[in-house]
Amino acid sequence: MHIDARKIENHSIVEGDVCIVGAGAAGISMALDWIGSVHKVILLESGGFAYDDKVQDLYKGKSTGQKYYPLRASRLSYFGGTTGHWAGMCSPFDEIDFMKRDWVPDSGWPITRKDLDPFYARANEKLKLGPYRYDLGYWQKEKPNLNPFPLDQNAVWHKMWQISPTGGMFDGGGFNKFYKDDIVKSKNIHLFTYATVVNVVANENVSSIREVQVKNLDGKTHTVKAKYFILAGGAIQNARILLTSNTQAKAGLGNDHDVVGRYFMEHLEIQTAELWLLKPFDTALFTRGKLWCELAITEKAQRENKILSGTAGPKPLVESRLTLPRMEAWQNEDPRKSRDNMLKNRMDASEAAKKENKGAIANAYEFQTRMEQAPNPDSRITIGPERDELGVPLANLHWQLTDLDKRSVRRINQVIGWEVGKAGFGRVKLKDFFRDDNDKSWPDGTNAGWHHMGTTRMGTDPNKSVVNSDCQVHGIDNLFVAGAGCYATAGAPNPTLTLIALSLRLSDYVRVRLQSA
Amino acid sequence: MKRRNFILFAGGALAVIAIANHFFANVDYPRALALPGSLTPIMDSKELKELGLVYRSLIPDESRERTVAKRLMEKLSADDNAFTTSLDEVIKKDFAEGNIIEVRGWILSKTEARQCALFSFSPTPSP
Numbered sequence: 001m002h003i004d005a006r007k008i009e010n011h012s013i014v015e016g017d018v019c020i021v022g023a024g025a026a027g028i029s030m031a032l033d034w035i036g037s038v039h040k041v042i043l044l045e046s047g048g049f050a051y052d053d054k055v056q057d058l059y060k061g062k063s064t065g066q067k068y069y070p071l072r073a074s075r076l077s078y079f080g081g082t083t084g085h086w087a088g089m090c091s092p093f094d095e096i097d098f099m100k101r102d103w104v105p106d107s108g109w110p111i112t113r114k115d116l117d118p119f120y121a122r123a124n125e126k127l128k129l130g131p132y133r134y135d136l137g138y139w140q141k142e143k144p145n146l147n148p149f150p151l152d153q154n155a156v157w158h159k160m161w162q163i164s165p166t167g168g169m170f171d172g173g174g175f176n177k178f179y180k181d182d183i184v185k186s187k188n189i190h191l192f193t194y195a196t197v198v199n200v201v202a203n204e205n206v207s208s209i210r211e212v213q214v215k216n217l218d219g220k221t222h223t224v225k226a227k228y229f230i231l232a233g234g235a236i237q238n239a240r241i242l243l244t245s246n247t248q249a250k251a252g253l254g255n256d257h258d259v260v261g262r263y264f265m266e267h268l269e270i271q272t273a274e275l276w277l278l279k280p281f282d283t284a285l286f287t288r289g290k291l292w293c294e295l296a297i298t299e300k301a302q303r304e305n306k307i308l309s310g311t312a313g314p315k316p317l318v319e320s321r322l323t324l325p326r327m328e329a330w331q332n333e334d335p336r337k338s339r340d341n342m343l344k345n346r347m348d349a350s351e352a353a354k355k356e357n358k359g360a361i362a363n364a365y366e367f368q369t370r371m372e373q374a375p376n377p378d379s380r381i382t383i384g385p386e387r388d389e390l391g392v393p394l395a396n397l398h399w400q401l402t403d404l405d406k407r408s409v410r411r412i413n414q415v416i417g418w419e420v421g422k423a424g425f426g427r428v429k430l431k432d433f434f435r436d437d438n439d440k441s442w443p444d445g446t447n448a449g450w451h452h453m454g455t456t457r458m459g460t461d462p463n464k465s466v467v468n469s470d471c472q473v474h475g476i477d478n479l480f481v482a483g484a485g486c487y488a489t490a491g492a493p494n495p496t497l498t499l500i501a502l503s504l505r506l507s508d509y510v511r512v513r514l515q516s517a
Numbered sequence: 518m519k520r521r522n523f524i525l526f527a528g529g530a531l532a533v534i535a536i537a538n539h540f541f542a543n544v545d546y547p548r549a550l551a552l553p554g555s556l557t558p559i560m561d562s563k564e565l566k567e568l569g570l571v572y573r574s575l576i577p578d579e580s581r582e583r584t585v586a587k588r589l590m591e592k593l594s595a596d597d598n599a600f601t602t603s604l605d606e607v608i609k610k611d612f613a614e615g616n617i618i619e620v621r622g623w624i625l626s627k628t629e630a631r632q633c634a635l636f637s638f639s640p641t642p643s644p
Contacts, residue, residue, distance in 0.1 A: 273622075276559040277559075278555070278558050278559060279558065360558060360559045360560075364559070414619075414624060417624030418612065418615070418617055418624060420624075421612040421617065421624055421625070421626060422609075422612040422613060424609060424612070426559075427556065427559060427623060427624065427625065428623075428624050429621075429622045429623045429624070430619065430622040430623075430624070431622065432622065434622070435619065435621075435622050
């Protein structure tokens with residue numbers, strides 16, 4: 001059922017079994033999982049069912065360090081969350097992405113890919129994807145003409161993505177379109193819109209959460225009490241809520257060791273190189289439809305080169321070289337205007353490319369390298385002195401990359417360039433800013449994927465992590481975090497499939513706890 | 518001229534001629550060697566020449582036409598008829614053995630980079 005928190009009596013007290021804070025990909029996926037159960041689930045959403053400029057203002061914040069998108073425009077605050085401007089790209093992390101790698105500081109999850117596999121399969125269903133199959137061999141039997149490049153599979157392999165129809169671009173799509181009815185019609189899911197959590201209140205010794213305080217821009221304040229609380233507002237907002245809930249714990253909840261907000265990670269998505277084919281190569285593998293494919297560096301090659309996990313996605317060069325980096329196109333504080341700028345630029349580039357698409361360039365691609373960034377405690381979310389309309393301190397971002405990131409991007413493209421030459425079907429040309437080994441700088445056009453990860457990272461050591469392997473905040477019995485903020489490392493693939501898998505695993509855990517209590 | 522001085526003078530002159538010949542005489546190599554056929558489908562003559570010039574600055578030991586030609590010839594089969602096939606094989610082998618080099622961002626086999634270097638000596642290069 002749906003309750004508009006602006007329309008209920010001020011200072012209402014709402015009680016339930018589970019309180020999920022945030023109705024985005026993680027929050028909605030978990031709520032769907034509880035439909036029809038005997039438990040009462042409170043789902044709190046800061047916005048309504050459509051974009052609202054004033055609610056979006058609550059996401060304002062400053063960025064320092066590596067150039068980033070305006071924080072206000074890099075996520076969405078209404079039912080469906082950031083799935084409302086999501087391209088729908090889904091692929092699971094690889095086994096190595098969960099492992100401790102001695103060349104990647106602070107790497108290693110307390111869970112493995114195997115632990116997540118059953119939940120990946122369920123996440124696939126929530127995202128209305130095809131079968132939980134991401135191997136090229138399977139899809140080659142299903143679709144014609146998925147011819148891979150003849151590369152040495154010991155070094156470079158073809159990693160598959162499925163494209164979820166549940167993505168959207170402010171076009172009424174996203175989880176809003178696909179799951180609003182399911183949630184609203186459910187009897188045991190109590191969705192409160194215009195209910196922004198402004199404070200999480202713990203018991204006296206800060207070992208469990210008693211309630212959360214909720215406000216909206218209409219001046220109403222409410223209290224939500226539950227047995228279990230799950231923060232699912234995205235990596236920036238979750239960290240912000242923990243840091244600003246500092247009435248009982250001075251540094252914020254779960255922040256005894258100053259880890260909350262640290263290790264902010266993004267996916268680097270940078271135009272890094274050109275692939276020039278010596279003759280036309282017939283394949284539909286790199287044409288985006290329901291599937292997508294990128295050239296990925298094998299575990300063996302990652303180990304040998306001591307580099308991060310990354311892939312290179314080939315896009316037609318003639319069009320790509322006329323397209324602005326997204327980091328430049330998406331700089332308007334209004335996410336709708338940023339979207340418009342980006343799409344217009346793409347359309348213009350596509351139109352202009354038609355005139356130039358002849359000769360060798362017609363068989364050339366630009367690689368977009370998609371890569372995890374190394375966990376870095378200095379890349380972080382902090383809270384500043386400025387406050388939003390509800391009186392909550394704003395979250396600021398300091399995004400910082402490392403030398404390992406730069407070396408890895410460069411090396412990934414060198415490995416692919418070498419393998420392409422070996423296979424004899426083309427040659428690869430690196431972009432200017434990767435040619436000098438000693439150049440540690442990044443161009444302003446360094447794109448990120450709007451993927452916020454790692455601010456409440458998972459681990460066994462409370463000195464180095466915020467949540468344990470069950471996504472429970474260390475030391476607080478009934479407080480959990482869902483979403484990509486829990487990632488210890490970021491893998492190369494887009495985060496949504498994995499964050500939903502992780503959230504469904506958390507959902508199961510809380511259910512078991514509830515039933516056994 | 519004393520006999521001893523004459524011998525010294527003649528020896529010096531011969532050395533000068535030999536050195537001059539070494540550096541300035543026409544270099545004898547099959548002209549096709551200076552045409553990087555593996556790259557012509559994707560690069561124009563301007564780019565090939567640029568690559569060659571950069572290669573020469575990257576590898577000062579190979580900044581002279583004769584040296585570059587010699588290095589290339591060393592790798593090739595003696596059979597002139599098999600010249601092109603032989604070059605293809607050498608390039609393939611280069612990549613397989615990691616005998617590669619980055620020139621202006623291009624990841625190339627050493628052999629094709631040397632071909633570009635040789636190409637860059639042509640006064641009016643046209644592939």
